[in-house]
Amino acid sequence: MTLEFDHVVGSNDLRLNTGSYTNAAGETYSVRALRYFISNIVLVNTNGTEYVVPQDSSYFIIDESMAAAKPTLKIPEGEYAQLRFTVGIDSLRSTMPLSQRLG
Template structure:
């Protein structure tokens, strides 16, 4: 009887010890930087000065390039997801502002990740301005709002081009959702080129190439001669939005 009691007592101690270990286990967190590299034919773009040619043989320059990145999610090989806090998950990338092209995400759960998912623009749940007090001033300062009622511009792409008659003509492409009738928000998932390891002591970078010429030459081909000003446009803006969703590619990781 004493022997049985001793065995039971020992088992209870082991169980209690394991329970205490579980209770004292705490999650750890690190950081990651998303480095967006806007390119044309893998070369970095130069605003105003450089000239480019699209597949419609239109020669153009770029005076402004801005877009909204949102709703970042990191995904492990087993499918487990880490969702970056939504109220901190809206960012503006502005080609003219170097620092804006590197987005630092803190408090990422440590572990190994093989995919990343993010949105281009603002999803309908936050449309037009709900629950985004931290981001609204940034959008206003960068003229990425149509109005308080119309909502956000997801991508602003402007410049000039040489028309077929030889004239130099301005172009303007502003893509966003238009109320609930036309949802141009795109969410994309990228395979990472290698495993992203998040640790407490390191801050790895994911280099994401953004192929700007796909605005014209993605799944849909767009000629500026056909339409050189696109804003609230139910015909052309969904096609450009589809092209935008095809611009991004994760090319390297520095762990």
């Protein structure tokens, strides 16, 4: 399974280094980089059974400048109705020794 993230501003696709956007307060801003982690991935199939992606395979960096790089998951075959994940890294994982921060 491959995950694809579509970053938008209002109703427009987000484009790095291509001008400015205006937020709800009327302030303008530009975006030069957009990077974040996703972790703790869980898929729920159509009968409600959850598949928790193993911790050592459940951490990915999403980088808008590398649109071709998409997280790929090895999951059991099935029909899935939901996908849940955490934006960022959970506090327990971030305090583990470096040798245990796999994924």
